[in-house]
Amino acid sequence: MDYKNTLNLPSTDFPMKANLKSTEEKFLKEWDEISLYEKMTAKAKEKNFKTFILHDGPPYANGHIHLGTALNKILKDIIIRFKFMQGYYAPYIPGWDCHGLPIEHNVDKSLKNKDSISQVEKRKLCRKYAAEFVEIQKAEFKRLGSIGRYDNPYLTMNYSYEADTVRKMADFIKNGGLYRANKPIYWCSSCKTALAEAEVEYAEKTSPSIYVKFKIKSDLSDVVKLPEGKNVFAVIWTTTPWTLPANLAISLNPDFNYVFAEVNKNKEKEIYILEESLAEETLKKFGFKDNEFKILAEVNGKKLESKFAMHPFINRDSILILGQHVKKDTGTGLVHTAPGHGDEDYAVGLKYNLPAYAPVNNEGIFLNDVDFFAGMRVFDSNIHVIEKLKEIGALVLEEKIEHSYPHCWRCKKPLILRSTKQWFISMSINNLRENALKTVKENVKWIPKWGLDRISGMLEVRPDWCVSRQRSWGVPITAFYCKSCGEPLIDYDITMKIADEFEKYGADIWFEKDADYFLNETKIKKHIKCSKCGSEEFEKESDILDVWFDSGVSYFCVLKNDEDMKAIGFPADLYLEGSDQHRGWFHSSLLIAIGSQDGTPYKSVLTHGFVVDSSGRKMSKSLGNVIAPDEIINKYGADILRLWAASEDYKNDMRISNEILSRLSEGYRKIRNTIRFMLGNLFDFDDTADAVKFEDLNDVDKYEIHNISLLAQNLSRHYSSYDFHLVYQNIYKFVTSFSSFYLDVSKDSLYVEAKNSFKRRSIQTVLHYGLNILIKYSGPILPFTSKEAWSYFNKKNKEKELAFEYFDEIDENFIDFELAERFEKLTEIRNIVLSSLEKARTEKVIGSSLEALVIIRAAEEDYKLLSEFKISELKEIFIVSALQIEKLGTTNEENGEFISEAIVELAPGQKCARCWTFSESVGTHNDYNDICGRCRDVLIDLK
Template sequence: MSDDKKKYPLNLPDTTFPMRGDLAKREPLMLAQWQAQQRYQRIRKAAAGRPKFILHDGPPYANGDIHIGHAVNKVLKDIIIKSKTLSGFDAPYVPGWDCHGLPIELQVEKKHGKAIPASQFRELCREYAKEQIERQKKDFIRLGVLGDWDRPYLTMDFRTEADIIRALGKIHERGYLYQGRKPVNWCLDCQSALAEAEVEYEDKVSPAIDVGFEVKDKHAVEKAFGVSLPGSDKVYAVIWTTTPWTLPANQAVSVHPTLQYDLIRTEKGYLILAFDLAAACLNRYQLSGSNDRGDGLAATCYGAALEGLPLQHPFYDRIVPVICGEHVTLEAGTGLVHTAPAHGVDDYVVGQRYSLPNENPVGDDGKFISTTPTVGGAPLAGVFVWKANDIVLQAMEASGHLLHQEKLKHSYPHCWRHKTPIIFRSTPQWFIGMEQGEGEPLRVLANKAVEQTEFFPSWGRARLEAMIKNRPDWCVSRQRNWGVPMPFFVHKETMALHPRTPELLEQVAKRVEQSGIEAWFSLNSVDLLGEEAAHYRKLSDTLDVWFDSGVTHYAVLAKREGLRVPADLYLEGSDQHRGWFQSSLLTGCAINGRAPYDALLTHGFVVDGNGHKMSKSKGNVIAPQKILDTLGADILRLWAASTDYSGELTISDEILKRVVESYRRIRNTLRFLLANIADFDVNRDAMPVEQWLEIDRYALALTQKLQEEVCGDYERYEFHFAVQKLLGFCSEDLGGFYLDILKDRLYTAGENSKARRSAQNALYHIAHSLARLISPILSFTGEEVWATLNGKDDASVFETVWYKLPDSGLDGAAMSAWSDIRAVRDQVNKKLEEQRATSAIGSALQAEVDVYAPKDIYELLARLGDDLRLVFITSRANVHLREGELEIKVSPSAHAKCERCWHYRSDVGGDAAHPTLCGRCVSNLYGNGEARRYA
């Protein structure tokens, strides 16, 4: 820099706010500072007395490192908590963890083996869960999520375990709990029942077979079909199944009462098949037949006419009836359904109606029990169910009952943990009944509660309604070790619960509150029952872990100071319609007669850049820890917020690069604001808005509009729209227009001039608004901006509320005028670019612009006078009245360049004392300063 330039000072930007975020390094330092300052507690203190907003944390499972889905979930919750805090609510956040259950048992077994005393095993499970919680907690905190991390709720806390038992007692008292022998989802690897939410559907290849059940009463067939059957041909009711291993448990064949069935004469005898499926079946069996009533040998009837028809079991000496069931469809098979009440929910329901036996020949391990009869002379006892398929097939093929067999690839339920096929198996279990209760049935209450719940996105309502409509009773008992016990005493002979069950449950809960679930497992029944202990059996079943988390509204929200039921919001992934949302809904309705939440928000799953599900085997996993260590939490947060969470959230390295660019745009804007108000003291330099230059008031009005819209987006949980508006404001309204124009005034006007102070007043208010608006999403950056604005590190933006901007005083006409000016400016910029491309000019300041405009635009531009060139950022700008379309002409300036402001002006050198300056700069430095009104 020359000596001449040094003596003509500019008002250059100055700030400690760095251009580079360096987030990966700076954020951990900020976290340590927040923890030392007890920032969460300070925010709670600042918000005390405000209206409450309660977001209840759905507890993640305490096993393994967090994945990108966990990160999305926690970031979305944090954005809501922080935006509600800034909206004037007291919005506490109490994180939680789900701590019991099989995955933890499997990890402990893997490390320590199975030959461990049960009490020691449970203690090891507890220790393992603690370790996992600490690992996950560290990552959640690293995301910038503010919460009561020192006092989270854990389902394995003694108090919580006790309250889970109390919740069970409430549900029992209200008549929703019963003991029954019903088919449940059974994992052969877990050797335990599974909740609906623990079942996934994957493709499986199964043997699909058509089997003939011989009708033992030919006269009954004749009566049903209204025909006379000559000869000795046998009649078969034909079923189709993909689970041959369940045929030993067959107790009936179901038909639909209103479907039509054909009696068809074939080479194999007479076959009973559904009218609509008969042709396909005969083709499959490679048989010819006739269903033409004209020959007198075949007929059609409705399924109801077949009810009670006696059938011979294909390989056991057992007569089974034809029964009617609404569950029978024409989607596949024969229209007649093999019915084994021990191995299917529909089978069980229809079996109850007909009082069919519910005998389960399969043990916990998936092998047939020792009393299972042989099949075709081959033993089934001790045989695994999948291997039993071949034995059953061979027996029926030998006996002639097998009409067809093939391999079928179909969707089949699998255990979500082991990824292995499950079975339906009837076992003695405890259920929460959907059609039971002391008042309205639980299903009715749940449907009403869904109607009263707000959903984000709205399609979640229909999904949850459909699940409630079709769900079976909830099996809440498990045969596991690490879980909250079902502390019941049942009579050894009658299996009835002890008459003092409510009182006994409370006594057990008090003990568990003191020493955890071990209090039940180590309990001597005599201690509670006295002499009655000889007549009662102490249950060893544990509760489904979905019950644990499902009653946290009772065990946490209703019991913890500062929280309440119902919560304003539950927020989880879309899979939780069948998981936590549903278990919470059912227990809430059973205990309180309503849902424990007023609204549900659902987010989608994270997929890679090609839309594929992430998996280690595909090598497409993006770990949140890697993003945190390389790019920083604010980048991850900005990605999560900028993605429409109502569908799948796509992430890739390329997407993250674009997010980084967006972040830089926002950060650079904030840095400009801060750097140009470094010498601004609001107490000393504040000006009434009506004294501001008009473009400053216009920028204020744009900020007001932005704030209203972004706050609305936060209110509606539409964070991607908030990000779009913030980016548009920073890049277009500010960077592409206002700040671009403002630089000349900020740098070259007199330091304390009205023109510069007007700009600084606007920037001050914009900075305060923007600092708050970005903070729910860019929390680290927001706090960094706030510390710079306030000049102290211990201040938190979340101790404030949305900024109260002064009124710009501009009406709609003025706003419209500036929009039109911007439109003309855009056209001027295009012309300037064309001139640059031909090297006719270098910078825009080297140009002079003439605008030929019709009257309305002419008046708009002419009103600005000499300020028009400052809006165009050219050295001269004239506007000329003309009829017709707008025309813009650009020419290079013939004048000298002012070395201070870089404008090309005719008066450069007009003051001999300052030969390199224009008259404006001389006035700004040594005179009264330039006069501006608009820009």
Template sequence: MTDSTPDYKATVFLPRTEFPMRGELPKREPEMLKRWEEMGLWQKLRAAGKGRPKFVLHDGPPYANGNLHIGHALNKIHKDVINRAQQMAGKDADYIPGWDCHGLPIEWKVEEKYRAKKLDKDQVPVLEFRKECREYAQHWLDVQSAEFQRLGVAGDWANRYATMDFASEALIAGEIGRFLLNGALYRGLRPVMWSPVEKTALAEAEVEYYDKKDTAIYVRFRIFLYFGSNSSSEPDLLGASLVIWTTTPWTIPGNRALAVNPTLEYVLVQVTAVKDGSLARVGERLVVARELLVQFTNTVGIESCIELKSYKGSELGGRDSNVICRHPLYSPEDKLYTDNSPVLLGDFVTADAGTGIVHMAPGHGEDDFALCKAHGIVVPDTVDADGTYYASVPLFAGLHVYKAADPVCEKLKEAGALLHRNEFLHSYPHSWRSKAPLIYRATAQWFIRMDGKDEIRNKALAAIDNTKFVPEIGRNRIRSMVESRPDWCISRQRAWGVPIAIFVDKTTHEPLRDAAVMQRVVDIFTKEGADAWYARPASDFLGPDRNPDNYEQIFDVVDVWFESGSTHAFVLEARGIPTPADIYLEGSDQHRGWFQASLLESVGTRGVAPFKTIVTDGFVLDEQGRKMSKSLGNVTAPQEVNDKYGADILRLWVMNSDTSEDLRIGPEILKQQAELYRRLRNTLRWVLGSLDGFTEAERVPEASFPALERFMLHRLWELNGKIEAAVRGHDWTGVYPAIHHFCATDLSAFYFDIRKDSLYCDAPAAEKRRACRSFLDILHRCLATWLAPALPFTAEEAWVTRFGAETSVHLELFPEVPAAWRDDALAEIFGKIREHRGNVTGAIEEMRRDKAIGSSLQAEAVLSAEARAVLDDAALWADICITSAVSFGENDTAIAAQGQKCERCWKVLPEVGSIAKHPTLCRRCCDAVDAA
């Protein structure tokens, strides 16, 4: 090039933007968070939302114990996307994050330091211990708050809630008082799931199931009384044995009855031959269910037996039992286990396994307890809080039930009652905190009555029917749980929590139901917190008109699920936030946890559910579908993802997933998300670069857009429909994959490719270029706002780059998308156009492989008559096929273009050189250069 040769490259309008190609999210995101804090973005959002319809997504409290895990990240990101989208859809989406701070996990951690020093935690003054628990919870609350905010979760972090706040503790106590005053709260003896390690009752939601090796035994219960027919012509049951099968030998000392199914058939058999080593005896008579006889004889080593008689279960048992057995450990000489075991009828008895006869230990099973109680059988105290037998239990005093199988079997064998034993592996309940096995243990606990005059169960079921579930399957899950659940045990024998702040009359043993006393509790707790229950004398709560000596002060603490189930009262109602909340969103395990606790608490005190919609997430697994475990080394920590990729990548993973199903994550999946993010970022960058210098004066009305731009408006209308449906229905599955597909397929591989020529080479005043830039302005506003809920950092960067540092995309509303943008007929036409374009593109690729041409602009598209019938516009076809010319023929194909290559736009046209002033340019480029 000589000095006199024009530099036409400088006249091409190439994209220019300060929006960098590389996101560098780990560096930029913290800077963005600081900027938002400095500009008071949350306060501006609240000011902007003032007067708008309220939207309330009530935050289920995570537990303040340890760093966040990937499940926390999924949960809070999903909530944040919904909140941000509702705000941008024109609502006032105030969001108050909160924490669950009481309970056993924290208490357990604080106890660890005492255990390490071999000190007894129970010797520590309760107020000092509670202070340490509070400090521990506060530490992790602060850590988690910072980690949530690093994920880009927007909320009122300065005014977060915590169950250990004084105001929270006061209103939790007040909610207990509501149940006390309406009569639904009562104290009763009943078996509950009990942790001997933690010495407290547990709720179902605190239980996990792991495989455990246990001992199963068959035991003889010898019949010594029979009130049925006893004619000389039929075999006598006296002296025969009913055989039971149990997987909990340790419960045998607590036996007080047997149960049979009234409709099952039972057979009395006499043993005629046994295998070597069998504990069965030739000549003995045994009773088992007919359906299980063969399985039973094979298991216990009976080679042969003869049937003597059969009985219906109803002939063996009843309200006045027809058959009464001795306790298998009965010893008349030593006067041990002298309580008899009557045979009762129970519909819960099945012929699925064992013998069809169940031993009843009313202190260690719900069915056992209910059946024995109905027959006036006293529940014995056999097992202490730490899992050891009481000193009053003969033969086994002080022995731990976990170690009782061998001693119990040995004593049964000595008594001639053991028929068989074997070891087996089965799924068994464990504490999800200590991981220790649990037992059923009858203790005096505080319960909320599910049935009765308050009809909490029926009201809860009706509320479930009126609640929207996303996904819908959640309705059946929680409904079945509420239908079958027992009364709610709300008491725990621990120190760190809100006490069940009530008094019991020592004479009547009835709880004191006095609204004035409860109000004093609430007032004092509001000022001093629940510690006041331990620090102040009972008289301060009872008032001057009652004698504290006449009352028992209850020091059990309330179940933490009751606390979190009360959050609607002390977070929403107490702050004047509308109830019921629009959404409760948690993992699917919360159908038995927070969702259910909140439902029962609210229905029991207010008669209505605290939510309108329940949204549930699945669980997070590794890339192979395995549960994450440190031992497997497959844990993905959100903090590590933030440091390597940035929070927007983690957020994109959430929103590209079907959150209603179990999600998978790992190194390869994160790489894929980073690649998807790169495409979205490049789309934003190209749009921003192509809008360089755009002004309102350049805008073209949408009604004047060329067909291609009108088709792209239609695509925006379709995507907007997905956004609006997600906002209405709270189901965002597939929305962001659709946006990514639009960016990759409709924009990058289609529209951008087509319009690059016009953007780069047309004169600024050219109608086509102005229409394109006008559409890109609309596109930028749509993409930036649509992406903002999921990718708040990147969307903000794309907005600020164009509109300035004083702006924020998060203060914008979603753009209004007119119905006029919809054009189904045009969309159908462009569907066919893209098919024909694909045929031409394929032909061009063959020419490039054959070295016949170097680029598509060196080709002339040949369109079939069918294509011409779809679009009879050669110029537009040339744009769409990105060729220099178009002709029509028999098939969709391509040939080499005729003419010379324009030095500026690179099109090959016969007209190049026809204008002497610019001998190397086409006419269009000549005009553009002269107009510059």
């Protein structure tokens, strides 16, 4: 007879095969229909939960998302979902960075003739372009399972955001932090704009490396005694020959000593000035042999201050000045100084009242009044400058040098330093630098903690923030210039009024109306006059703000001014971005918030590493190792991608490859299958009617309740400290051990015992308890799979959506370490039994372990432990049909301890056709002669 139908075999419709792609798409539609996120927030608000604010750093609205952005969004989503389930009100407002050069670039590229279009029209195109990518990325983020206020995100190009950006700038006008100056800044000749430090990339570049001699004009007799009639030269080194036309000085270090070396040059003797320690080496480099040069004298650098040299090819003096920036690791110890083309040059030039002379236009072309090189592009001119130097005999040596050189982050072309008039936010006014350094140390938790060192290091050395850009697509700097004298006018009240205009019409209005509109027609202020010349005619500033200012102001626009965030949003509990944002968004947000006296914008800052390939190299098109999120989602599903994001420690770089993903899918399948098996065994279980009280549970069951409760506590802890890889690790470890021990052991009772038997209900109670925890704690990481599992989980009073559920408090009574210890010791004995069974199996004594009779010859301690259990219990735990326990003699001594051993024989009796256990009771019943007594009782009961 076939007894299969009399067993309680697992039954569930939860499919074994996930088919994630299509179920995910189905669920996304459902979530959209029921407005999942809105319901979650409404519910949390209603319950007056504590708040948790994760402020989204805006990705740039250009192009499709890549794995890096996907990783970031997934991590954020895990946190948001966890916080909600933990009973927080955790509103999440995603944002996008919409202004800026890259978008303007792409719009320019799409135009046939970019100069034929007005600024206003171009801005419209940029807005449209950005809006399109916001929609594309929004769909891509939602596809990852990310939830948030996607219906109403923050966009830096929203009118209200643009207005708030200007209002925040107004704070800097008011407190004097914003100033205008003519000084060297990074300039991209191709993009024709100034750039900030955050927009500069360093790349290897080959440059000329030349030594040039400047003839000394001044009389040096008061300093040093030299032979009459010899020309004296200051020898400098530079890698940017094109800056020589702008040379105004030569810098020496006041702490260095300089030698006068006589050299034999074409049978004539001339004298070179070089730094003492570098002289010999350098002269040899120039080709002079030991007997071809002679050191005549040595003087301190200070002595040469304010002497004059002659510019090699321009009729102008070059003054010798002193500066600490002169080093002796490279060069000659004499530094060519062009205050218009270098930071240090500018700084030292200030002391000597040298102008920031930079005769180069915005395309990087020499102005018309530059002798010899007018009209040339600066980098092209290098070779001509060298030619010129050769021609006039001023070139001492020419080489090539490979060095890292600043490049534009957008067009990847080399940058130049060029002094122009720009707007800056001062690091010193209002003690910005000092205050920022103080607050990052005292008020922010950095995870990992080296984040503090990183941002502090940057804050310590960074120059004033150049915030103006010579482009169209952005928020204008609301300054004016007097038409007759050029004096700038920038005013707090006017700016605040302009902000109101932006609120209504967007920043576009700045480009549509003329200066008069803002200054007079709007009645902002009447009859404004130039403070310098009294003229009433003004023109508008054409510069816009750095996009880092836009995004940096997000805490203000979103956390302080958004309807949903007001009063609860500031400061944020958490900022979470890639570790490159220490110089980006973390930095700009901080400077703005501190600079405008709003306080620290974040309480903690969490950073993650970058996505790299399986061998640890970064993904790049040229290496061909780029994987698109889309590809992974279609092949494996978003839950697998999320599991990947959770499974690795994101504080380091995150490796990804097809192999890694397919390994991960195995892990996923294990978790899914265990859930499925648990579901299958609960098909007839009603938790309110059938659950066994904890006190009454069998010991093994109590032991598992202990394990599960401990698991829940650990998971909660790891989630709270954002250690998702430990969450995954723990879930996974639990699932495998639970499956191979408890589930395996329980199968017999679950299948064979009567449906409503205590034993079966006791186990089901554990399964129900465990499944509830397993599904809930998988929720933040695997929202799709756990939603699906949840829908099959029969529990009274449960929410339809897992996302509406909360984690349950763990009853401390469920945790019993003493009990656990007993079972852990028992597990050791079980392992001995299992290995004996394995041996017997190899020897073909048995196949299934149920064919076995096990005789345990137990050592003293083990014997004591075993006698605390009933034989029937132990039989189940070892999954054998018969068991005998004996005390061990004196053999088997190892390290002075007695080790228990197990002997395996074929079990007596016959195999029960129903439960497969071997029993002597099989064949003793007339009514059911092929089954055991236990099964017979169950069947009789069934009737």
